[in-house]
Amino acid sequence: MFYRLKALIxxxxxxxxxxxxxxxxxxxxxxxQMIVFSFAATLEVKNVSIGILNSDLGQASxxxxxxxxxxxxxxxxTYLKGVNxxxxxxxxxxxxxxxxxxxxxxxxxxxxRPANVQFILDGRRSNxxxxxxxxxxxxxxxxNGHQPVELVPRNWFNPNLTYIWHTVPSLIGILSTxxxxxxxxxxxxxxxxxxxxxxxxxxxxxxLEILLGKTIPSFFLAMCEGLLIxxxxxxxxxxxxxxSVFLLxxxxxxxxxxxxxxxxxxxxxxxxxxxxVLGAFVFxxxxxxxxxxxxxxxxxxxxxxxxxxxxxxKHFMIIIKGVFLKDMPPxxxxxxxxxxxxxAMVTLGCASWLFRSRLE
Numbered sequence: 001m002f003y004r005l006k007a008l009i010x011x012x013x014x015x016x017x018x019x020x021x022x023x024x025x026x027x028x029x030x031x032x033q034m035i036v037f038s039f040a041a042t043l044e045v046k047n048v049s050i051g052i053l054n055s056d057l058g059q060a061s062x063x064x065x066x067x068x069x070x071x072x073x074x075x076x077x078t079y080l081k082g083v084n085x086x087x088x089x090x091x092x093x094x095x096x097x098x099x100x101x102x103x104x105x106x107x108x109x110x111x112x113r114p115a116n117v118q119f120i121l122d123g124r125r126s127n128x129x130x131x132x133x134x135x136x137x138x139x140x141x142x143x144n145g146h147q148p149v150e151l152v153p154r155n156w157f158n159p160n161l162t163y164i165w166h167t168v169p170s171l172i173g174i175l176s177t178x179x180x181x182x183x184x185x186x187x188x189x190x191x192x193x194x195x196x197x198x199x200x201x202x203x204x205x206x207x208l209e210i211l212l213g214k215t216i217p218s219f220f221l222a223m224c225e226g227l228l229i230x231x232x233x234x235x236x237x238x239x240x241x242x243x244s245v246f247l248l249x250x251x252x253x254x255x256x257x258x259x260x261x262x263x264x265x266x267x268x269x270x271x272x273x274x275x276x277v278l279g280a281f282v283f284x285x286x287x288x289x290x291x292x293x294x295x296x297x298x299x300x301x302x303x304x305x306x307x308x309x310x311x312x313x314k315h316f317m318i319i320i321k322g323v324f325l326k327d328m329p330p331x332x333x334x335x336x337x338x339x340x341x342x343x344a345m346v347t348l349g350c351a352s353w354l355f356r357s358r359l360e
Contacts, residue, residue: 008213030175047075051089051098058106096122157325168233169324173316180222184263185276187214222256243323247333251319254340258312261347268354287313312343
């Protein structure tokens with residue numbers, strides 16, 4: 001059995017590595033996606049364009065405007081001459097916020113009376129508008145200077161709130177998922193499409209050996225891909241790694257077992273490589289959305305949170321961020337690893353059952 005399995009594993013690895021398109025698929029897309037995701041997939045709001053309608057010519061309003069000028073968040077400021085210019089500026093998306101300073105602003109500030117300003121925001125970009133409103137409100141609040149208590153925030157594990165520290169570790173899980181699904185999903189479908197699957201059936205290989213021969217190379221390649229992305233994250237993007245490499249590898253191995261099971265299930269259903277790729281993306285998109293990468297799982301409806309418990313990427317995201325940024329202890333790693341192992345047992349079991357039934 002060992003020699004038959006060894007021969008099939010070598011054959012699978014050669015079939016992938018000898019194909020130029022397969023080699024490119026393993027290296028180029030993950031690296032491109034890592035670069036694009038790291039700098040583009042961000043919820044930070046920078047280089048914001050705003051409009052200012054200053055109906056007051058006093059010193060106080062001028063000082064407030066200069067504070068907006070000095071903020072690194074706001075890149076371009078458009079000065080408006082009248083209220084009728086607000087709507088066209090927002091409608092054309094030339095500004096996400098318009099600051100309206102009323103004509104009595106400086107007088108009210110000098111008389112210690114409430115001096116109000118108005119924010120007009122583009123609600124079509126609701127998330128960005130809320131963040132920009134927070135930035136602008138902080139500038140106005142600092143200008144007032146009437147707070148009796150000074151708030152001094154302290155951010156644990158990411159003191160400067162560097163968003164790339166959140167994005168890049170998450171990409172280890174996302175891109176490993178993508179590679180694991182694609183490589184595993186194409187394995188059986190490629191054999192069927194090329195007509196070589198029937199040769200496996202008449203070979204001395206047993207169904208279990210064929211299944212293992214398809215699983216082990218995909219698992220090995222996905223682990224190598226995960227290690228490559230981990231190396232790039234640490235040495236290229238300079239994301240601090242504070243935890244244990246061993247614990248991370250244990251979590252990654254359990255996670256990839258679950259992903260390989262899903263990939264084999266898809267591959268057993270697909271008759272062509274195109275169907276396998278489409279099936280992989282059908283799983284990939286909901287898994288990424290329910291992983292906590294873009295939005296916290298806790299913000300989702302209760303029923304969707306329960307569905308997310310069956311998503312291995314959701315549990316691995318906790319492990320990868322915890323090990324990277326805060327040296328997660330082994331007990332917490334184990335607490336998030338055992339659900340992945342349960343999911344792996346289910347996915348591999350279902351894939352094995354479907355694979356055997358399709359052989360029969």
